[in-house]
Amino acid sequence: MGKKEKEKKKQKIRKDKEEKREERKLNNNKGKGLDAMMAYVDDDGNITATPPDPRKKKVINVDTIQIGVAKRAPVDPADLIRTGVVTFFNEAKGYGFITDLKSQESVFVHVNQLSETVQEKDRVVFEVEMGPKGASAINVKKEPKATAITPTAAVVNPPVIPAS
Numbered sequence: 001m002g003k004k005e006k007e008k009k010k011q012k013i014r015k016d017k018e019e020k021r022e023e024r025k026l027n028n029n030k031g032k033g034l035d036a037m038m039a040y041v042d043d044d045g046n047i048t049a050t051p052p053d054p055r056k057k058k059v060i061n062v063d064t065i066q067i068g069v070a071k072r073a074p075v076d077p078a079d080l081i082r083t084g085v086v087t088f089f090n091e092a093k094g095y096g097f098i099t100d101l102k103s104q105e106s107v108f109v110h111v112n113q114l115s116e117t118v119q120e121k122d123r124v125v126f127e128v129e130m131g132p133k134g135a136s137a138i139n140v141k142k143e144p145k146a147t148a149i150t151p152t153a154a155v156v157n158p159p160v161i162p163a164s
Helices: 003-026
Strands: 081-090 095-100 107-110 125-130 134-142
Touching: 081 107, 095 125, 107 125
Parallel strands: 107 134
Antiparallel strands: 081 095, 081 125, 095 107, 125 134
16 A cells, blocks of 8 residues: 555545544434433333333232242151162262152262162162252161061960860
8 A cells, every 4th residue: 555545544534433423413312301212112022112001001019029049848858758779889989879769760879878788779768868969869778678467377276175
């Protein structure tokens, strides 16, 4: 580029800036009322300049607005106790997984939460606690063996006949 071309380019940039400045002065919103600057949202979520119909106004009870996380209902401690089957347990690494018999979900278990040693396919009773990486089993105990109730033969004593 030559010196004249650079000068022409600078002149054009100055002229464009001056035009933009004048345009901003003409379209200045200063001095206008609040109503001229107000924007509204219609029923469809579109921004419009016309205010909404006051007859369609909805009254909202402030007490029903929930801010934050919903409060949990109190949990019955009996619901926390679950039964399951140990599907995987690595004694060397000290962890395993229990499949909950009700929900069929897999729950992590650490060796520190065992009250007695367990093996795969053992039925266990445990509680679930939400840990940083998901559900975790605590207070894990082997399920007590169900005592089989077998009907026993009733021993009927023969009637005693007094000797005569």
